[in-house]
Amino acid sequence: MKKTCQIIAIAVFLLFIGGFFVLNIVTPDREFSPQENKYLQMLPDFSFKALFSGKFTKDFEDYTTEQFAFRDAWITMKARCELLSGKKENNGSYYCGDTILPDFDDPGQAEIDRRADFVDALAEAVDAPVYFGLIPGATEINASLLPKNAPADSQQTVLDWAYGRVRSTAGNIDLASALGAHKDEYIFYRTDHHWTSLGAYYGYTALCESMGLTPSPLSAYDRQTVSEDFCGTTWSSSGFTWVKPDTIETFVPDDGSVTVMNLEKQPPVAGPLYDTSFLDVKDKYSMFLGGNSALRSIDTGHDGPTLLIVRDSYTDSLVPFLLEHFSRIDLVDLRYYRDSLARYIEDNGFDSVLVLYSVSNFTTDQNLFLLAM
Amino acid sequence: MVFSSILFLFIYLPIVLAVYYLVPSRWRNLWLFIVNLVFYGWGEPVYILLMVFSIWLNYVSGLLIGKYVPVEKKKARIVLAVNTVANLAMLFFFKYFDLVAETLSLIPGVRVPKLGLSLPIGISFYTFQTMSYPIDVYRGDSYVQKNFIKFGTFVALFPQLIAGPIVRYKDIARQLDKRHESLDQFADGVRRFVVGLGKKVLIANNVGLLWDVYANAGAGELTFVGSWLAAVAFSLQIYFDFSGYSDMAIGLGKMLGFEFLENFNYPYISRTVTEFWRRWHISLSTWFRDYVYIPLGGSRKGLPRQLLNLLIVWSLTGLWHGASWTFLFWGLYYAFFLILEKLFLLKWLDRHKAVGHVYTLLVAVSGWVIFQQTSVSQTLVFFRAMYGLGQAGFCTGRDLYYMAGYGPLLLAACFASLPAGRALFARLPEKLRSAAVPALIALVLVISTAYLVDSTYNPFLYFRF
Numbered sequence: 001m002k003k004t005c006q007i008i009a010i011a012v013f014l015l016f017i018g019g020f021f022v023l024n025i026v027t028p029d030r031e032f033s034p035q036e037n038k039y040l041q042m043l044p045d046f047s048f049k050a051l052f053s054g055k056f057t058k059d060f061e062d063y064t065t066e067q068f069a070f071r072d073a074w075i076t077m078k079a080r081c082e083l084l085s086g087k088k089e090n091n092g093s094y095y096c097g098d099t100i101l102p103d104f105d106d107p108g109q110a111e112i113d114r115r116a117d118f119v120d121a122l123a124e125a126v127d128a129p130v131y132f133g134l135i136p137g138a139t140e141i142n143a144s145l146l147p148k149n150a151p152a153d154s155q156q157t158v159l160d161w162a163y164g165r166v167r168s169t170a171g172n173i174d175l176a177s178a179l180g181a182h183k184d185e186y187i188f189y190r191t192d193h194h195w196t197s198l199g200a201y202y203g204y205t206a207l208c209e210s211m212g213l214t215p216s217p218l219s220a221y222d223r224q225t226v227s228e229d230f231c232g233t234t235w236s237s238s239g240f241t242w243v244k245p246d247t248i249e250t251f252v253p254d255d256g257s258v259t260v261m262n263l264e265k266q267p268p269v270a271g272p273l274y275d276t277s278f279l280d281v282k283d284k285y286s287m288f289l290g291g292n293s294a295l296r297s298i299d300t301g302h303d304g305p306t307l308l309i310v311r312d313s314y315t316d317s318l319v320p321f322l323l324e325h326f327s328r329i330d331l332v333d334l335r336y337y338r339d340s341l342a343r344y345i346e347d348n349g350f351d352s353v354l355v356l357y358s359v360s361n362f363t364t365d366q367n368l369f370l371l372a373m
Numbered sequence: 374m375v376f377s378s379i380l381f382l383f384i385y386l387p388i389v390l391a392v393y394y395l396v397p398s399r400w401r402n403l404w405l406f407i408v409n410l411v412f413y414g415w416g417e418p419v420y421i422l423l424m425v426f427s428i429w430l431n432y433v434s435g436l437l438i439g440k441y442v443p444v445e446k447k448k449a450r451i452v453l454a455v456n457t458v459a460n461l462a463m464l465f466f467f468k469y470f471d472l473v474a475e476t477l478s479l480i481p482g483v484r485v486p487k488l489g490l491s492l493p494i495g496i497s498f499y500t501f502q503t504m505s506y507p508i509d510v511y512r513g514d515s516y517v518q519k520n521f522i523k524f525g526t527f528v529a530l531f532p533q534l535i536a537g538p539i540v541r542y543k544d545i546a547r548q549l550d551k552r553h554e555s556l557d558q559f560a561d562g563v564r565r566f567v568v569g570l571g572k573k574v575l576i577a578n579n580v581g582l583l584w585d586v587y588a589n590a591g592a593g594e595l596t597f598v599g600s601w602l603a604a605v606a607f608s609l610q611i612y613f614d615f616s617g618y619s620d621m622a623i624g625l626g627k628m629l630g631f632e633f634l635e636n637f638n639y640p641y642i643s644r645t646v647t648e649f650w651r652r653w654h655i656s657l658s659t660w661f662r663d664y665v666y667i668p669l670g671g672s673r674k675g676l677p678r679q680l681l682n683l684l685i686v687w688s689l690t691g692l693w694h695g696a697s698w699t700f701l702f703w704g705l706y707y708a709f710f711l712i713l714e715k716l717f718l719l720k721w722l723d724r725h726k727a728v729g730h731v732y733t734l735l736v737a738v739s740g741w742v743i744f745q746q747t748s749v750s751q752t753l754v755f756f757r758a759m760y761g762l763g764q765a766g767f768c769t770g771r772d773l774y775y776m777a778g779y780g781p782l783l784l785a786a787c788f789a790s791l792p793a794g795r796a797l798f799a800r801l802p803e804k805l806r807s808a809a810v811p812a813l814i815a816l817v818l819v820i821s822t823a824y825l826v827d828s829t830y831n832p833f834l835y836f837r838f
Contacts, residue, residue, distance in 0.1 A: 002807060005807035005808070005810060006556060007556070007560075008811040010556070010563055012814050012815050012818075013818070014390075016818050017382055017387050018387045020383045020822075021384060021387040024383060024384075054416065057415050057416065057418075060380070061379075061380050064378075064379045064380045064383070065379045065380075068383075068826050071826055074822060074823045074826035074827065075823075075827055077823040078827040081823060081824075086777065086780060086781040086782070088778060148770075149771060149773045149777075150774055151771040151774055151775075239827070
């Protein structure tokens with residue numbers, strides 16, 4: 001009896017380590033992980049130079065972990081174990097039933113001041129009126145869903161502090177109130193950090209109020225569901241892969257009258273308002289304007305003034321609502337744009353400028369200083 | 374390379390074990406010698422040369438000392454002295470040079486540049502292992518090893534190379550010549566290794582995250598409850614990390630036919646600090662006792678001399694743990710309690726056993742705060758909060774959140790640091806126990822793998838190009 005159990009114990013162990021040794025060799029390596037939205041480490045090329053610099057061994061170790069058989073299933077298992085052990089979060093996201101909320105860290109007042117001053121510097125440097133908007137995330141608006149006593153910092157505090165700091169802007173947009181008034185509606189994706197198109201609509205109404213525009217009523221739009229299986233960024237990072245997917249809607253039809261020129265590429269490439277090819281891949285939110293780009297210029301096909309937006313990805317789902325009010329809207333992304341922003345604004349004579357960031361990106365993006373250049 | 378990695382578990386170990394048992398036993402030491410160097414050189418391939426030099430140096434010293442001891446003791450003593458100085462010089466150069474440079478540079482007008490060398494892994498462990506061999510030969514405690522490969526296999530033996538236990542040559546000399554690998558021993562090794570893996574990956578790594586939450590908290594943020602949660606979490610982390618590593622080492626040793634000495638024996642159940650150090654990192658305390666404390670005269674030369682010896686040994690023990698003056702302070706902190714106990718406290722504690730447990734835990738847990746904090750000011754922030762003088766009050770909602778989230782794990786870890794669990798398991802009916810072992814092995818392996826795979830899980834959320 002004792003002997004049999006010893007043999008079983010040894011067999012379990014050897015089959016496990018030997019089994020995965022073999023499995024990892026026979027299962028094909030994946031170049032890209034849709035679940036993680038990133039390229040995975042492939043088998044590194046051996047060279048003595050890479051070996052002695054330590055690069056080879058490091059890459060090889062990443063390779064063994066990132067190409068481990070059934071990687072996605074292991075990740076989900078770890079997330080489940082964390083919840084079973086009593087935790088309410090995994091990899092920086094809170095588990096709130098059918099909603100996943102990302103954590104938020106307040107960087108402190110000195111850091112917020114530093115960042116807000118960049119916005120001021122831009123407002124002083126250009127003739128056009130500069131509007132400033134900070135979008136609070138779901139973790140703030142739906143804070144009541146968070147686990148009890150969850151240590152997520154207040155985004156409202158950051159927002160109030162930043163708005164109190166800037167002096168030279170033409171207006172600071174009260175997005176928090178607009179979103180807060182509809183917090184029980186589907187204004188944020190449950191599995192992604194972005195606002196939904198409905199959330200973007202309420203953001204648009206706040207924007208109109210600041211800029212003196214008249215927003216279209218919600219009933220004026222033709223709402224279309226374009227996807228019912230959107231698994232977003234927090235779904236990926238948390239490992240809570242059993243949470244049910246989100247729905248993506250569009251409010252403004254893409255009737256072909258809009259031209260989106262991607263000026264990052266030479267020569268510039270024209271693209272659609274909605275790049276529906278993204279609906280077939282993991283990163284579905286990128287269907288709005290086709291994802292991130294250093295610089296895009298949109299010819300709206302309408303009459304009106306021109307607008308430049310210093311953007312993050314929240315802007316992409318907001319733009320469809322703005323089309324009817326402007327003749328041209330340019331989108332600059334400071335993470336990738338490397339020329340002088342002020343000069344671009346002056347050269348093109350924009351009628352107004354909007355600096356629009358999610359609170360989360362505003363407190364973490366390392367490129368904000370470019371506003372002041 | 375570390376044991377708790379996908380690379381070790383699912384590539385290195387299967388290959389090492391498979392070849393080890395496929396080749397005839399006379400090739401096994403050579404195979405171990407080769408894979409030891411691969412294991413060692415994985416992070417810093419250049420340091421393989423250092424390792425080979427270290428093996429060669431002590432191998433030759435051993436030969437010479439063995440030759441001279443019976444005929445010319447004086448020559449043997451010179452070789453031993455040169456060898457000891459050379460070993461310590463290597464350790465000093467790689468581990469302590471920058472600390473000394475930094476400290477000297479504090480003197481106005483003096484500037485000693487730092488070298489910024491990366492520390493060769495395990496150098497503190499294997500220097501002590503190799504140094505002890507010529508000393509043992511000199512003392513007549515050990516035979517001379519004439520085979521370079523066998524000696525090299527001992528020095529770089531991968532199970533205990535990077536985190537102990539510190540194995541002395543004389544303890545495994547016979548096993549290097551002849552090992553009888555058996556099913557019994559292998560099964561034991563598997564069990565022991567998996568226990569260690571679970572301790573490291575499932576307990577130590579996770580409670581460590583709780584310490585990280587609080588470690589850098591400012592004086593205005595750190596509450597009484599928060600500081601204790603953090604200090605207890607780190608005390609559990611270091612115990613499970615270190616003893617888990619020793620368990621894995623002992624288990625791997627058994628799988629390869631070696632028997633190493635135990636390194637931990639439930640230290641947190643100690644009634645006195647003296648006892649704590651008989652149960653914590655046993656191979657290190659033993660090493661210092663046999664190669665420093667006793668040669669200095671131990672307790673045989675009167676009380677003042679004994680106290681001085683304790684101060685020397687504990688200064689060295691402290692510094693051995695890391696090249697920073699906080700470790701020296703940590704060593705002296707223990708010297709203080711050990712001396713108190715020698716002078717009178719042991720007798721008193723003998724009559725007040727419950728007090729002894731509380732006192733020992735307080736000393737150990739507070740000691741870990743000194744050990745882990747890199748600055749004295751941050752240590753003081755912790756001590757003020759822990760002992761009721763903090764500025765941030767008793768408890769916040771945040772503390773409650775972490776207490777709820779980590780509570781089950783902390784309780785399980787506390788329980789696992791007591792011998793009670795093992796005793797309870799031993800009381801189960803034999804049949805149930807036999808069936809439970811393979812099931813538990815499978816469970817720990819599967820969950821540990823999930824955590825290891827997750828450890829590089831860092832989704833790239835802002836996708837581009």
